[in-house]
Amino acid sequence: MEKGNILREWVQLLEDVNEVQRRRAAAIKAIEMGRGGISKVHEATGMSRDTIRKGINEVGSGIGIPKRLRKKGAGRKKIKDKNSNLKKDFDKIMEENTAGNPMKTIKWTNKSTYAIANALERKGHSISEDTVGRMLKEDKYSLQTNKKMYEGKSHADRDAQFHYINEQANKFLRKRQPIISVDTKKKELIGNFKNAGKTWRKKGKPEEVNVYDFPTLANGKAVPYGAYDIALNKGFVNVGISSDTAEFAVESIRQWWKQLGKKHYPKAKELLITADSGGSNGHRNRGWKCFLNKFAKETGFKITVLHFPPATSKWNKIEHILFSFISKNWRGKPLVNYQVIINFIKNTKTKEGLEVFARLDRKKYMKGRKFSDKEMENINIMYHEFHPEWNYTITPK
Template sequence: MDPQAETEVRKKHNLLAPLFDEQTRRLWAAAEAQVLGRGGVSLVARATGLSRTTIHQGIKDLVQLHETKVAPKQRRIRAAGAGRKPIDEYDPTLRKDLERLVDPVTRGDPESPLRWTCKSTRQLAAALEVQGHVVGRQKVADLLADLGYSLQANRKTKEGSADHPDRDQQFNYINEQASAFQNQRQPVISVDTKKKELVGDFKNAGQEWEPKGDPQEVQGHDFPDPKLGKANPYGVYDQNANVGWVSVGTDHDTSEFAVESIRRWWNNMGRSRYPDATELLITADGGGSNGYRVRLWKVALQRFANETGLRISVCHFPPGTSKWNKIEHRMFSFISMNWRGRPLISHEVIVDLIGSTTTQNGLSISAELDTNIYQKGIHISDEELKAVNLTKAPFHGEWNYSIAKNCSG
């Protein structure tokens, strides 16, 4: 079912909610579900928060109304605030504990809001009960859907020519490092460059509400505008706080641009949120401007460490596994949803659309235009690389390392 349809049902429900009593809400939801057809009940349940049982009862009431021409018997309508409380209200840690269970084995497409887990809802409910939660498998399914997960059959995805033999061990190492940093109240960020976007009146995939028969006209070709060029959004996702930062670059996507984006996140968001921080953990892809083989990336991080005094630890995902990076499915996917169907006519529009992206789970993003010039092809000598105060981890030191302040530099 199209996510756009769920968004529209949610909007209508929020607009009409003040007018509904218990029965009219049930009947309205049932009507929406029937109009949507297959999958409509599940979609309306996610969009409105009503249970599937309630919507099915509404459908029975509608059938009775049309068959007998008699309105369904008025049931006792509960007063506002009565009834069962939302599960988050009496079990506030359930949602976080559930996501912690599925997160280490999660995979997803970086341009799609869909994620899937290889654990069944029955197994997850049992694991949550061991932790002291009282929850059934249907409620687990509802919470997973709300978090953007869906249970699917096993399927291989293309992740390069061959999987690295230590791939799973590296994933476990990253999870262990992230947990250790979070337990010590040290910041953990996920970083990456979102795909480059054409700036101008070009077609953008997706649909948006427009006057009937009057779609917004865009260019019939996809040749970059020589004046506007492309936008390079580099993102920083704070895993502890569920907040993000995006620098929208107008020049080349280089390591200096990547580290400048991290610097802006720290100066605008990180420093105030973590005033006592002494360390920073960065999880990043294995290639691109923040690749583990890129010398300029390490030199630029050394400058950042010297400026802030932070000990910077870096964990790279193995080659070909970038879609496992949290920023892809926790931030970039929602940005793509937010601007679908809208021509990205200027850098300022891109910044505004990124900054207005939010989710029901509290995600917020700040964005800023970066008009600096970043030179390509900067050569880093062996001497400059040796000057980096870098310590390799015992396990795959090329992927896992830390850079401390260089007192001599």
């Protein structure tokens, strides 16, 4: 078992002991770990370094456990419980700086506890790094290494673009206009192939699947393109059977509007789309803009597109709010046909109330289509002042 897993299991065991036992167990673990042990235990448990040092002194002096012990939750109130505005400001800061692994239901932040504490101090809160660390753990954040945070070289204006997206999204929310986060999920082979994960089955009766998962053995492929409604917490997935093209991406948005959006936004005049900077909905993709222009003419919508900077796709809400739960729902189960995939997607739910709708798109989308300068000139597009390559609005003529 890896050291990280052992430490996590040890931290979970501490939840069932009293405060003195917890302090002394942490002290013993810090002593065992040697140099840097106090810092490592502090990071793993959220306990202050002073508390761990106190435990080390107690262990070294052989002081017995006192007869009277505080119950868990007793003692001074937590700072966030005494100050309701602190939690609100903390949540706001984290909302703008949080990502989720698209294949796991965890979240992490790109800000250090020092940076978060400074941001909170600017809002009038006196708070330590240790307290910020405890708040992060209580909200189920986890420490991650840099390799899991960044997907490539980051842009200098990366954070500024995140703030710009957040500002524009808030404007749309205030106007009650729809906002969708879009992306293509990982393609899936159709057939009796092994799918990552485990499911509960009778002992000795695992589900039998093909030994190999070569594409030539598949009965086809599924290309799930999703649209996640940020305000309503509802997802829509258009499952294609051919290629992930710009035409397919916009058709998926069109189907979201016909089957879901139109019902909830009957008076909509605008649409905000947040998308990655590459792929079928990339900011350099001419087809993406051409097909969006056609959709704008059909609906009369003024369509604003805001792209995430390069190498930041994990910050796209659809990745960790929709796609991760779909993957969790079908883990360990072979995707033997398209109907099975549609059913798994439709039955994806969360305790936060996520609802997901899905359809099968049998149209064949052809790759490699070229779009001329003349076609681009016919698009009524307004590029924003801030990073026009990432932010633009298409208006029907």
